[in-house]
Amino acid sequence: MTKVNIKYLAEKLNMAPSTVSRALNDSYEISQKTKDKVLSLAKELNYQPNPYARSLRAHKSKTIGVIIPERINNFFAQVIDGIEEITQQYGYHLLVYNSHEDVEQERKIISYLLGGRVDAIVMSVSSQTSSTEHLEQVQKQGIPIIFFDRIAQDLPTTKFITNDYQSGFDAAHHLIEIGCKKIYFLLLSKEITIGKERLRGYLDAVKASDLSFSEDWVIHCAQEEKPNIDLFKSFLFPMDRPDGILSSVEKLAITAYQAIKETKLRIPEDIKLITFSNMKIADLLDPPLSTISQPAQEIGRECAKLLMSKLTKTKPSPIEDQVITIPSIFHKRTSS
Amino acid sequence: MTKVNIKYLAEKLNMAPSTVSRALNDSYEISQKTKDKVLSLAKELNYQPNPYARSLRAHKSKTIGVIIPERINNFFAQVIDGIEEITQQYGYHLLVYNSHEDVEQERKIISYLLGGRVDAIVMSVSSQTSSTEHLEQVQKQGIPIIFFDRIAQDLPTTKFITNDYQSGFDAAHHLIEIGCKKIYFLLLSKEITIGKERLRGYLDAVKASDLSFSEDWVIHCAQEEKPNIDLFKSFLFPMDRPDGILSSVEKLAITAYQAIKETKLRIPEDIKLITFSNMKIADLLDPPLSTISQPAQEIGRECAKLLMSKLTKTKPSPIEDQVITIPSIFHKRTSS
DNA sequence: TGTTTTATCGAAAACGATTTCACAATTAAT
DNA sequence: ATTAATTGTGAAATCGTTTTCGATAAAACA
Numbered sequence: 001m002t003k004v005n006i007k008y009l010a011e012k013l014n015m016a017p018s019t020v021s022r023a024l025n026d027s028y029e030i031s032q033k034t035k036d037k038v039l040s041l042a043k044e045l046n047y048q049p050n051p052y053a054r055s056l057r058a059h060k061s062k063t064i065g066v067i068i069p070e071r072i073n074n075f076f077a078q079v080i081d082g083i084e085e086i087t088q089q090y091g092y093h094l095l096v097y098n099s100h101e102d103v104e105q106e107r108k109i110i111s112y113l114l115g116g117r118v119d120a121i122v123m124s125v126s127s128q129t130s131s132t133e134h135l136e137q138v139q140k141q142g143i144p145i146i147f148f149d150r151i152a153q154d155l156p157t158t159k160f161i162t163n164d165y166q167s168g169f170d171a172a173h174h175l176i177e178i179g180c181k182k183i184y185f186l187l188l189s190k191e192i193t194i195g196k197e198r199l200r201g202y203l204d205a206v207k208a209s210d211l212s213f214s215e216d217w218v219i220h221c222a223q224e225e226k227p228n229i230d231l232f233k234s235f236l237f238p239m240d241r242p243d244g245i246l247s248s249v250e251k252l253a254i255t256a257y258q259a260i261k262e263t264k265l266r267i268p269e270d271i272k273l274i275t276f277s278n279m280k281i282a283d284l285l286d287p288p289l290s291t292i293s294q295p296a297q298e299i300g301r302e303c304a305k306l307l308m309s310k311l312t313k314t315k316p317s318p319i320e321d322q323v324i325t326i327p328s329i330f331h332k333r334t335s336s
Numbered sequence: 337m338t339k340v341n342i343k344y345l346a347e348k349l350n351m352a353p354s355t356v357s358r359a360l361n362d363s364y365e366i367s368q369k370t371k372d373k374v375l376s377l378a379k380e381l382n383y384q385p386n387p388y389a390r391s392l393r394a395h396k397s398k399t400i401g402v403i404i405p406e407r408i409n410n411f412f413a414q415v416i417d418g419i420e421e422i423t424q425q426y427g428y429h430l431l432v433y434n435s436h437e438d439v440e441q442e443r444k445i446i447s448y449l450l451g452g453r454v455d456a457i458v459m460s461v462s463s464q465t466s467s468t469e470h471l472e473q474v475q476k477q478g479i480p481i482i483f484f485d486r487i488a489q490d491l492p493t494t495k496f497i498t499n500d501y502q503s504g505f506d507a508a509h510h511l512i513e514i515g516c517k518k519i520y521f522l523l524l525s526k527e528i529t530i531g532k533e534r535l536r537g538y539l540d541a542v543k544a545s546d547l548s549f550s551e552d553w554v555i556h557c558a559q560e561e562k563p564n565i566d567l568f569k570s571f572l573f574p575m576d577r578p579d580g581i582l583s584s585v586e587k588l589a590i591t592a593y594q595a596i597k598e599t600k601l602r603i604p605e606d607i608k609l610i611t612f613s614n615m616k617i618a619d620l621l622d623p624p625l626s627t628i629s630q631p632a633q634e635i636g637r638e639c640a641k642l643l644m645s646k647l648t649k650t651k652p653s654p655i656e657d658q659v660i661t662i663p664s665i666f667h668k669r670t671s672s
Numbered sequence: 673t674g675t676t677t678t679a680t681c682g683a684a685a686a687c688g689a690t691t692t693c694a695c696a697a698t699t700a701a702t
Numbered sequence: 703a704t705t706a707a708t709t710g711t712g713a714a715a716t717c718g719t720t721t722t723c724g725a726t727a728a729a730a731c732a
Contacts, residue, residue: 003718005717005718005719006718006719006720007718007719015681015682016681016682016683017682017683017718017719017720018681018682018683018684018719018720018721019680019681019682021718021719021720021721022681022720022721025720028679029679029680029681030679030680030681031679031680031681034680034681046450046473048450048451048452048477049451049718049719050392050451050452050717050718050719051451051452051453052388052391052392052397052452052453052717052718052719053392053687053717053718053719053720054718054719054720055388055687055719056386056388056389056392056686056687056688056689056717056718056719057686057687057718057719057720057721058687058719058720059687061388063431071413071414071416071417072410072413072414072417072616073413074408077407077408077409077413078407078408080407080432081407081408081434084433084434093431093448093453094431094432094433095399095429095430095431095432096416096430096431096432097420097430098417098420112429114382114384115384115385115386115387116384116386116387116388117387117388117429137382141384254616254617254620257617257620258619258620261620279617280408280590281590281593281615281617281621283594284590284593284594284597284621284622285617285620285621285622286620286621286622286623286624287622288622339688341687341688341689342688342689342690343688343689351711351712352711352712352713353688353689353690353712353713354689354690354691354711354712354713354714355710355711355712357688357689357690357691358690358691358711360689361690365709365710365711366710366711367709367710367711370710370711385688385689386687386688386689388687388688388689389687389688389689389690389717390688390689390690391717392687392688392689392716392717392718392719393688393689393690393691393716393717394689394690394717395717673732674731674732675730675731675732676729676730676731676732677728677729677730677731678727678728678729678730679726679727679728679729680725680726680727680728681724681725681726681727682723682724682725682726683722683723683724683725684721684722684723684724685720685721685722685723686719686720686721686722687718687719687720688717689716689717690715690716690717691714691715691716692713692714692715692716693712693713693714693715694711694712694713694714695710695711695712695713696709696710696711696712697708697709697710697711698707698708698709698710699706699707699708699709700705700706700707700708701704701705701706701707702703702704702705702706
């Protein structure tokens with residue numbers, strides 16, 4: 001199989017490669033007759049331009065790097081769908097990486113992307129990420145990087161988040177209103193911004209009430225499921241157990257459901273539960289789970305729109321340092 | 337910002353670019369002293385090789401294209417995690433595309449990938465895909481392509497599937513054994529292989545029993561949720577409703593659960609249900625849902641292992657035409 | 673008729689890394 | 703002491719496109 005490239009087409013047509021290239025790109029300098037000849041042969045031989053030669057020449061890869069901390073998660077899957085929906089219209093490709101909530105992995109991935117493999121990066125940082133040197137590096141290299149959901153607050157760039165503080169406040173307030181006296185907050189990591197913001201909302205709501213809040217209502221959970229099950233059971237069995245739980249991430253709420261099932265406590269009679277989650281089937285759980293769901297696809301679309309507008313402009317304006325908030329929606333179901 | 341490339345390093349070091357390149361690649365032809373000088377400057381200036389220049393030269397992209405029909409789906413997410421786990425060890429990157437169960441999209445994606453953007457493709461075809469010309473094209477171009485789960489049967493390549501026939505048979509048999517007299521089979525599309533195989537297993541189990549099977553037990557569903565809800569309700573309300581349902585894909589089982597909820601029928605007393613699904617939380621549904629779950633990550637790993645072994649060999653042997661079966665696991669829960 | 677536009681195309685450089693070939697300089701062999 | 707082999711490096715070609723810079727011929731103008 002001889003690979004069909006521009007030079008090959010040029011030979012066949014008895015023309016210069018430059019002419020063929022221009023014809024393929026519909027340049028005004030080329031006569032219609034020549035264009036027709038080139039295009040027809042190109043189609044006949046099924047010519048496909050080499051993207052790497054192009055990228056090398058143009059210093060553009062038409063590729064976006066996407067880094068998420070977890071792939072088996074509806075929220076992130078929806079965000080990527082949203083990103084793809086837009087980028088695909090502009091002929092951009094998506095290189096997707098999973099950091100598995102691991103900073104080291106995240107650093108490695110970033111280093112892969114530093115050589116110009118992608119034109120921009122959109123990411124949600126791992127729950128371990130506290131230092132952001134590796135992310136600053138990206139900016140220094142001149143590669144646009146934007147964040148969503150779990151953001152690197154200090155980096156001067158655009159970040160898309162939901163109204164985490166407000167949602168945390170509202171959810172806690174709701175639990176208080178329906179009679180909870182002791183509301184635990186499940187936290188995956190102190191590092192990530194969303195955790196902090198949701199916690200802040202919860203704290204303010206609790207403190208604004210006349211509940212006797214204590215520091216140990218905030219539960220610092222592990223990444224893995226096993227230790228969390230044990231942890232949850234340890235506070236569910238005693239007499240002074242909580243009567244409400246607000247989970248800052250879906251994963252922990254699922255584990256809590258499982259732990260509660262084992263204790264024979266009833267939801268919502270004995271204990272009420274609300275979680276941040278983009279699960280599709282919260283309705284079908286036993287009992288249906290109250291959730292705060294994020295506009296994931298829209299977040300993805302907004303990220304992509306911003307990047308596309310920046311990247312396709314000939315005069316590349318820098319990405320503003322701003323935080324854009326897209327509100328979440330609270331779905332009250334039986335669990336609360 | 338001056339971009340630091342090999343030529344720039346060479347100038348700084350007063351050496352030829354070729355020497356620098358060789359030093360960076362740890363060539364035996366270069367003295368240790370020179371290597372040290374080059375490496376230290378490269379590190380100092382944070383040199384990153386340009387992947388596109390490399391790819392152009394080497395005719396290799398170190399990139400794998402992954403095409404799935406649905407992103408918000410645990411099965412496919414797990415498969416990709418499995419693929420990434422392996423490919424990442426070899427320094428390969430993943431370009432991920434969602435065909436949204438649409439052949440046209442699928443064709444478009446394939447055409448993007450034809451120009452040598454990826455070294456290989458691993459995919460699961462859309463439920464609409466009946467003709468496979470576009471997939472043959474890929475092979476003609478010399479790009480290895482392998483399939484998993486939803487395979488293109490006629491293409492001579494390696495395909496990874498689960499024991500769909502057997503699982504279909506076993507699930508149907510199980511429903512018969514626990515007393516079902518009228519078992520409907522939910523089919524997403526006649527086109528896809530897994531649907532056909534699972535259906536075949538179901539049919540054989542039903543025909544081996546003394547149930548009075550009728551063609552209309554096989555329900556051809558739509559892609560969207562709305563019409564399916566109506567469709568399901570239309571056969572759930574009448575007196576001659578089924579007392580068992582076997583769903584060939586998760587999505588349809590979820591919709592069925594919702595429809596059943598609206599009819600006030602009880603699961604499993606009035607109607608029993610089993611589905612193919614990789615849902616993590618089948619346990620937490622109301623009632624817990626019996627599933628046949630596929631070893632998704634392992635499928636992904638096996639796909640990637642095969643490709644890596646083929647691609648990293650200097651003497652590239654062709655990919656065999658074979659079907660590799662990795663068995664699913666049946667999880668009996670309350671719904672059956 | 674002579675000069676300037678305009679239309680159409682080709683030659684060659686460039687993108688950044690790798691590799692083939694060649695060539696010194698040094699060391700080993702005869 | 704002369705030749706052969708070895709070691710370390712540089713020059714230049716290459717991968718496939720795009721683009722700059724000309725070049726030619728035809729058309730338009732004076």
